[in-house]
Amino acid sequence: MTFTALGDTAVVVGLGTGIDPSVFPRVRALTAALEHDRPPGIIEVVPAYATVTVFYEPSRLTGEGERPYERVCRFIISRSGHLQADAKKKFASPGRTIEIPVSYGGEFGPDLAEVAAHCGLKPADVIKRHKGADYLVHTIGFAPGFPYLGGLPEKLHTPRRATPRKNVPAGSVGIGGAQTGIYSLATPGGWQLIGRTPLALFRPGAEEPALLRVGDRVRFKPITPEEFAAWK
Amino acid sequence: MEIKVLRSGMLTTIQDLGRRGHRAEGVPWSGAMDGFALRVANLLVGNPANTAALECTLLGPELAFSTAALVAVTGAEFEGVEAWHPFVVPAGGRLKLGAARRGCRAYLAVAGGFDIPRVLGSGSTYLRAGMGGFEGRALRDGDVLQAPEIMRPMAGHWRVDGRIFPAYAPAPTVRAVRGAQADEFGGVLFDSEFKIMAQSDRMGVRLGGRRLVCIGGAAELVSSAVAPGTVQIPPDGQPIILMADAQTIGGYPQAAHVISTDLPLVAQLRPGDKLKFMEVPLNEAHQLALERERTLAILREGLAQKFR
Numbered sequence: 001m002t003f004t005a006l007g008d009t010a011v012v013v014g015l016g017t018g019i020d021p022s023v024f025p026r027v028r029a030l031t032a033a034l035e036h037d038r039p040p041g042i043i044e045v046v047p048a049y050a051t052v053t054v055f056y057e058p059s060r061l062t063g064e065g066e067r068p069y070e071r072v073c074r075f076i077i078s079r080s081g082h083l084q085a086d087a088k089k090k091f092a093s094p095g096r097t098i099e100i101p102v103s104y105g106g107e108f109g110p111d112l113a114e115v116a117a118h119c120g121l122k123p124a125d126v127i128k129r130h131k132g133a134d135y136l137v138h139t140i141g142f143a144p145g146f147p148y149l150g151g152l153p154e155k156l157h158t159p160r161r162a163t164p165r166k167n168v169p170a171g172s173v174g175i176g177g178a179q180t181g182i183y184s185l186a187t188p189g190g191w192q193l194i195g196r197t198p199l200a201l202f203r204p205g206a207e208e209p210a211l212l213r214v215g216d217r218v219r220f221k222p223i224t225p226e227e228f229a230a231w232k
Numbered sequence: 233m234e235i236k237v238l239r240s241g242m243l244t245t246i247q248d249l250g251r252r253g254h255r256a257e258g259v260p261w262s263g264a265m266d267g268f269a270l271r272v273a274n275l276l277v278g279n280p281a282n283t284a285a286l287e288c289t290l291l292g293p294e295l296a297f298s299t300a301a302l303v304a305v306t307g308a309e310f311e312g313v314e315a316w317h318p319f320v321v322p323a324g325g326r327l328k329l330g331a332a333r334r335g336c337r338a339y340l341a342v343a344g345g346f347d348i349p350r351v352l353g354s355g356s357t358y359l360r361a362g363m364g365g366f367e368g369r370a371l372r373d374g375d376v377l378q379a380p381e382i383m384r385p386m387a388g389h390w391r392v393d394g395r396i397f398p399a400y401a402p403a404p405t406v407r408a409v410r411g412a413q414a415d416e417f418g419g420v421l422f423d424s425e426f427k428i429m430a431q432s433d434r435m436g437v438r439l440g441g442r443r444l445v446c447i448g449g450a451a452e453l454v455s456s457a458v459a460p461g462t463v464q465i466p467p468d469g470q471p472i473i474l475m476a477d478a479q480t481i482g483g484y485p486q487a488a489h490v491i492s493t494d495l496p497l498v499a500q501l502r503p504g505d506k507l508k509f510m511e512v513p514l515n516e517a518h519q520l521a522l523e524r525e526r527t528l529a530i531l532r533e534g535l536a537q538k539f540r
Contacts, residue, residue: 004412007461007489008517012412018454031256046255046457048481053457055255058492058518059525068518139455141481144258144361148455184258185361202258204351204363210257 001080003073009055011072016050019150019178023050024138025087028215033079033086042075047214048139095215100182100197102173102220103228108196115175115192118158127222129153130194135180135218145184145202145210149218152180164190171196198231233299237375241293241329246346246365248284251354255480261460262356262364265337265434265476265499268398269307273341275532276304276318278384278539284348284355285341290502292329292338293371297321299381302343308335308500317391335400335500344382358477359434384539396527403506404497409514411463411486417444421463421487422509426471430503434477437498443469446485455483461490473498491517493524
């Protein structure tokens with residue numbers, strides 16, 4: 001476990017490197033341990049691939065002869081006692097499994113042919129491999145509700161576009177290097193777009209606005225453009 | 233009471249101190265770019281510091297008040313209003329903020345705040361997701377804002393002592409702590425002056441000037457958390473200071489982080505302005521944050537007397 005300051009309001013806890021499914025249960029276990037019964041001055045906890053970041057309010061953590069940064073680090077250490085055991089017990093098992101309907105190719109997936117050419121596959125084989133894999137929501141960010149998914153078959157790894165698009169429609173399913181993900185809002189973006197889902201990944205008015213949570217498993221289910229249009 | 237927006241200005245949004253607790257879902261804090269100015273605006277009209285107010289950008293709005301209201305404007309200096317002290321707009325009166333003469337963003341607080349729904353615990357507008365504030369968007373001509381009718385009696389004519397302000401300037405020196413990848417860029421960040429680019433917005437202030445090149449070559453980083461204040465270096469070598477609406481995680485190298493106390497200085501910069509970074513140790517950043525809180529606490533106490 002490593003500690004790095006993220007400015008004067010957060011501490012980044014490093015638990016490994018890269019996109020590693022074996023690090024992930026520890027990320028989840030530590031996140032859960034830190035979120036439970038947060039002391040005053042600890043604002044929020046943000047998990048990512050190999051890190052957990054703890055945000056704090058320095059002015060509420062001064063005094064008692066200890067500096068805020070050290071105090072936050074001590075708090076993290078105090079909560080990480082059973083990390084290895086918890087990770088094995090509770091978080092190695094899959095979370096929810098969410099099925100995401102996707103209309104692949106055509107106007108919804110303008111980069112499908114390019115991805116196919118890069119991978120030396122037919123477009124139909126790209127779809128077959130993409131829908132055939134199990135994915136894990138490692139982290140949510142970039143935009144509200146945007147899931148970064150691990151588990152993309154190596155054969156489908158494709159570099160991002162040289163020039164990002166100015167506007168990627170919400171619901172677009174993309175490939176960015178070793179990752180796949182779903183654009184939750186219409187934003188600029190550089191990932192290769194292979195399809196689109198009619199599901200809303202982010203619903204601002206809802207109690208839990210993000211459709212997916214860190215730790216969810218995701219499977220993609222192909223639908224036709226007609227089914228996409230009829231989706232409610 | 234009703235406050236009618238006759239002219240919306242360039243970019244006028246409702247902001248409080250932001251939306252905490254949802255970064256793990258990818259939802260940024262949003263909130264006032266200059267949190268100091270927002271807090272003082274609220275204290276001046278007797279509101280809790282976290283009350284939603286209007287954030288006005290470069291060209292201010294023109295508003296018509298149905299009922300008399302106690303208001304205060306802080307932050308940037310806009311034509312037509314005196315900043316940093318409370319005043320009364322009479323019933324049927326108009327309040328017009330012209331163009332910004334100094335700084336970029338002003339905060340207009342009304343005693344009692346605006347009646348707006350809280351989304352995920354905050355009244356702040358997050359434009360990119362169309363959430364919070366007034367219908368999730370910037371104000372437009374003809375909008376009508378609702379506010380409770382609260383007139384607080386106030387003693388005498390006075391204004392806030394300018395000595396407590398952040399060191400607002402068109403070419404400030406902004407204090408920053410080192411980022412995780414600071415060594416990759418040598419001392420260039422702290423040795424150079426940068427210019428504020430026109431593409432800057434509530435997500436990030438973009439800097440032009442010397443390009444920062446990764447000494448070890450372009451490091452491929454796995455995305456992890458970023459925060460308002462993070463100075464990230466994209467492949468083109470032009471730094472971006474992440475601000476209130478910035479994404480929650482990122483994969484670009486982090487050269488530095490502007491300290492919280494100095495983020496208001498960045499919030500008030502406009503395209504063409506300049507800035508320099510000065511490195512400070514983390515403990516100093518925390519000390520400064522504590523002093524800022526003490527200053528605001530003293531101001532709050534002092535103002536409580538004036539409202540009696």
